[in-house]
Amino acid sequence: MSLVSHEVAINDAIARARLLSPFLSLILDREPVLAKSLATGRLDLSWSSVEPGMPVAKRLRIERRAMALNVAIGDLAGILDLTAVTGALTDFADYALDTAIRTAIEERTPGAEPIGFTAIALGKQGSGELNYSSDIDPILLFDPETLPRRPREEPEQAAVRIGKRVVELLQARDGDGYVLRVDLRLRPSPEITPIALPVDAAIGYYEAQALPWERAAFIRARAAAGDIALGQRFLEAIRPFVWRRALDFGAIGEIRGISARIRDHHSQGQAFGPGYDLKRGRGGIREAEFFAQIHQLIHGGRDRSVRVPATRDALARLAEAGWIRSDESQALIAGYTLLRTIEHRVQMIDDRQTHALPTGDALDRVAKLHGLDDAGALLALLEPRVTATGRIYDALDDTVRPAFSRDVVTLEADLVEAGFDDPESARRRIEAWRGGAYPALRSPAAREALEAVLPTLVPAFAAAPVPQAALLRLDALLERLPSAINIFRLLEARPGLATLLAAILSHAPTLADDLGRRPDLLDGLIDATAFEPVGDVAALEVIMRAGETGGDYQSRLDHVRRVVGELRFALGAQIVAGASDPLDVAAGYARVAEAAIGVLASATIEEFAKVHGRVPDSELVVLALGRMGGAMLTHASDLDLIYLFTGDFAAESDGPKPLGATLYYNRLAQRLTGALSVATAAGPLYQIDTRLRPSGGQGPLVVTFDSFARYQREDAWTWEHMALTRARPVFGSVAARDAVALIVRDVLEGDRPARDVIADARTMRSDMAAHKPPKGALDAKLLPGGLVDLEFATHVVQLVNRTGFDPNLGGAIDALIREGLVPPTLRPAHDVLTRLLVTLRLVAPDAAPPGHATEDLIARAIGVTDWAAVVATLESTRQEVRQFWAKVTGEQDG
Template identity: 75%
Template sequence: MATLPDPDIIGAVARAHAHAPFLHMILAREPALAAALERGVLPPLAAVAIDDAAMPVARRLRLERRRLALLVAIGDLAGVLDLTAVTGALSTFADRALDTAIRTAMLERTPDAAPRGFVAIALGKQGSHELNYSSDIDPILLFDPATLPCRGKEEPQEAAVRIAKRVVELLQARDGDGYVLRVDLRLRPSPEATPAALPVDAAIGYYESQALPWERAAFIRARAAAGDIALGQRFLETIRPFVWRRALDFGAIGEIRGISRRIRDHHAQGQAFGPGFDLKRGRGGIREVEFFAQIHQLIHGGRDPGLRAPATRDALAALAAGGWIDPANAAALSDSYAVLRTIEHRVQMIDDRQTHHLPTGEALDNVARLHGLGQGADLLDLLRPHIGSTARIYDAIEPDEGDGLSHDRARLTGQLASAGFADTTSAVQRIEQWRAGSYPALRSPAALAALEAVLPGLIDALGTSPDPHAAMLRLDAMLSRLPSAINFLRLLEARPALARLLGAILSHAAPLADALGQRAALLDGLIDATALDAVGSVAQLAVEMTNDVGDYQAQLDHVRKIVGEKRFALGTQIVAGAADPLDVSAGYARVAEAAIEVLAQATIAEFAAKHGRVAGSELVVLALGRMGGGALTHASDLDLIYLFTGDFAAESDGEKPLGAVLYYNRLAQRLTAALSVATAAGPLYEVDTRLRPSGTQGPLSVSLDGFARYQRESAWSWEHMALTRARPVFGAPAARAATIAVIDAVLAGDRPARDIVADATTMRADMAAHKPPAGPLDAKMLPGGLVDLEFAVHVVQLVHRTGFDANLGRAIDGLIAAGLAPAALRPAYDLLGRLLVTLRLVAPDAQEPGPVTQALIARAVGLADWPETLAAFERTRQEVLQYWHQIGGGNGT
């Protein structure tokens, strides 16, 4: 069936004859294609292929490129091929031509060897399948010395360079038929000092250790395009972690922005929109759409692999779908990109010139008419809204440069006073110390330049924080401990809102400020707001903490790293007012439980490698106290008991066997060390094992049978009180169930008869004498605080043998339902819990903080202001004391 003529194609051919000398020339030289087009039929793009083995490869490729340029241009002008189809066809041809040139160059030298060991990595528009009519290609040529075919006594490096030169010659040489592709090899590492083709391992080493930020950013669009594709994919997979970094590298972002600014300055004549405008580099042009997408990909792509789309419009769509950019902005930029690239193609197809400028005068009218418009003014009207929206959207991500912070002391003092600093003298001194490079992190020129760039915004952030002086002192302490400050400062420059949150953290939360001093990378989670999300379930956290490296020490470091990130994030949620402190408290506990799970598994495997395992036996970790109740604070230690199931007289089966008792005691020591001993990645938790049977006098680990016997026959009232919050946090389901059964039986009455009320009263009095309240806000130790509430609840539970739940809130609910506690006890527990979690972070000394921190605390506990918070605290303590006295306690408080 004959293809019907398409009038749009006929019209496109007419416009090509009239307004595009290059296309007019091809139409004359390709009569068969021209005849089809003039009938209104667009031949398939495959028709460009020339099946003539006798024709020299270079000439065949030049003719094929010429034919493709004609068919794609007419299809483009007719609207039959959209932008994706146009750029895809041009890019696919570039891949094929480059691959053909590589194979030809290799077979010319070693005809009997398979052409392998040499690959072209496509960067830029070829890498993203977005080539335009007159694009250069920017490959990096790599070779594998072990597999590259060489001539006799020829070094692989010499062979690779000769292959590279021949490839460039085949593609770039011109004759009467034109050329195939312009090739630019300057994106390879250190092009001024390196050969045209590099050994793959040397290239990997460069990108892992020496690459500049913009060089890594270039690999957003990298692709193994021609030659030994498997070799290229191995290279790209190896360097992927150094391109897409989980720890955000704002050096790359700053470098891209710097490139944008330099382009605007260098091409100033093409910035003003109108005739002569630079469609690629001009303000609001193609490059700014690309940079907008790449900047956001660099920020978020390390953590979200779905954003690593090479093509610009695909990247914008992924960023919008992921919630990283405004969908309306993404749509506007995508539309702009399509229009700008289309008009760029019109400009280039007129004379096959590598140009991006709109012409002026009659030449602009000619471009407009080629596109199907009446005159140049119509073309400008088409472009104007897209240029304007792109410029506006791109400008919004540029940090305000503003006026720099003065080096003149008098003017600097005035600037600081205006920013909100009361003690300007101290602030001036600190800034002068930083500028003098008094700390190692600030001694390099690059660090000082980064400092100057960020100081205006940083001072504004600190000046509006609750306590500017305290915030500056903590920032000073951070800078004094940082090994390098460049990335940290660039990060703040790139995200002014982060600087404001940092000011709040430094002002309110000394533990978080100290953590930042050790690991500035903790701020990464704040950039993409993941720090303000819930930390996930224990199972999810355990997966995140598991390191598949296989090295035990690496596993310890990895767990410490993740725990540090999660604890910092949870603390930040309180400072930012993003979460209920009770939810944060539960999050702290889930993080700790996941750490126990992962480290216990790793420690057991490490220990078993030498000592084997005890048949029919396993370790159980029992948590008590706040850990048992799943409600930790930032400063909580872990109250743990180590148990083991099975026969205590058994022996392990390893190379160095141990009896079960000795086996599990040593294993428990190892696990305690894994949880508490600091490594290069920092500390983890303090572990308290004094609640085990017989306390510090007893073995670190006991059999489950021994534990049950001790609890039934010998344990004291305080140990049974502690048992009310006991919860297995490690062990197989059957072992956990057996442990819970023992605890349930003891709590239900299988224990010595004791005067629980009298014992608890004596114990509380001893505690009050030996551990008085730390200050007027000690929500735990003050009379009527959490300790009194816990004592009262545990006494009632044990006396009435009901309401048992390791989670204290649910336990209180059970007692209220049973008529054994007043309804006010639950809100009392919630208030005291919120206060404890918040104060441990922002007022760990339990002293009354400054006014702005008071406001933070009031907000955290859900009250209007500080006076209402103090009144609620006092009222709650009285309610707890009343309950404590009501059940017969209170002599000690």
């Protein structure tokens, strides 16, 4: 907009302001220099008529007056959009609050640094969305150690006196008006606490006693004035209180309850028309805010991208992340923008803290101030936006739910109708829960949550393949839980999860056991991303490191365990739900494990170095073998690892307690093995197997690169070279990984002792068959013609021909097929056996034939039509592998 255009628009705005807004008209008269400047088309938000030496209170009032006029005229002229308007109002509020704090401290303790006292902005000030007549809602905090105070004055007394003076400077009125209204009632327990609180006491409150609505309030919290560093320390300390990975649907219900109470309390402003409450009415500003905050509370603990304070930003981010529909986001943003704009028109008429449309001629005045003809045009503009917002918000509030009868006959009839084939047994189980059979079900809140979820839970479990079995596993889960409230509320809020839970409990005892130890694992399945492939190793490392900056070593280990548990559970659930190919899940398991090794190794090295320093020009390298080396794990796979170190074995570390390099790395590796394997409160991680290291269990845990290379070239046995075909470095610098990969390649390609690989392989396979027989009729690994035979045969071909080396077994088979060394049918055989192994580790860990209900799941997982096809495919695949094994080794296929 050109300066001429500005001038026309501003003069039109000034004319409307003089005619329709007594408040703005008064300021135009009291600020003639500013009014004249505006009339020339110049808009300067920093302008004021403050004179040097003016008392602070008077200066702030005059600055506020000029700011209000500038912003209002810029708004009415269409030069400042809603973001610019609310941003300018918020910036002034921050400035005024900070000035008041500095002044109060300076008046009491001249020359003292303004530290130890901070204001946390909540509400619209916190989110940068203040309106013309908003209160500000700060929480005033102080640090008793650094707060300036007078001699013999207690910090608490000083802080309260500073706080009172701040409020007085901002809120007191005189002929120049006032600066800001201040509402301190959002502080913890305002009825009994002083107006300024010690920061540590406030942290303790939010960690242990805060109410659910306070979580929503702190979505928009910001350190706004005073000692900003102190405020930021407070907000960082309570961040886990606001953004919880384990969802609390009770908090969501509380926010909905607030909305219902607002509608009830302000019933006269609910109906759209003259007198409609723009803020609290149905479809109003508050409902757009609550809609955003509810979804932020649900998803923000896991998705940092939605942790933004401003309502419109939050709605946009939620849509970008896929948590809400794009059309919902756009409708709510448009409605919020219009209602906030009209709210400003209402407030700028008389500078009153009001949110309701007036009635009669006064409504015409608001319409004309906005540039419309009359009240009818204004209502026509507002109505579709209000209706859309109300409809979208109402869809969240499904509080009217059916209930299951307590009458025996009626309940059984309901269970029959739902689909239970044994309604009497199901009824007795439900009655036991209602009677508080387990500690998790004995509180009134737990029983209330149970009743709320039964209408969701019963149909989902009735539709399970074996309803009674699923119900009994749920019963076993409830027996182990310390509290059932949150899982019930989660299932109530996300009915689709009840169906998935029934499937998990019906089919996957492995996942059911995991859920019994950590019921919060179910939380992770509400994310759309839970049924997508996990990210690459680098992305997973970011997740595993997130939120642990500055935490102690144990908390970092626990964080990794929690994340790994959630990811492994979600990957298993993908197979149960039929959402992913088991081959992709196996690769995902391996990426999760590699990321965990990387993050825990880095953390362990850092912790170890605090005491023992580091060995100069040296580093730890982790080499993976077996299924981990091949990057295809099952849910229950061990990790086969070899620890190596670079540099001079005779070197010494440089820490307070130095160690020789060999002892240093052996102790470090023991610590890392513990970090990867020792169970904590956050659960177990992995079983670690280091027996493939040089000299096996008799050798040192860690050796140098040179020792490793010499052993492989001179002393290693055939079985060790077969294991080496699947070696892959998973931790260490790029240069170190390349160096160990070169050693492995040289050995495999021929720099090794001449041995009768075929005879050794036959002997090893025979010994394994004698000492480790198949677990059951479906043991895709150990049955003749299973994965072990396929692995052995493939490794023999690789070692004899010195080619086709790829740590991934499928990739190795592909390479050998290209060279004409193995038949093309071996790749489908590998895929069938691997899919079967990965699936059975979840649904039939004993490798015994599953129940009929699970047969279809297994058939789907390996890509055939039914159980008969599973049996036939397994048999034909094993026959193919046995024939290949016989051809490679010269054994008869018996």
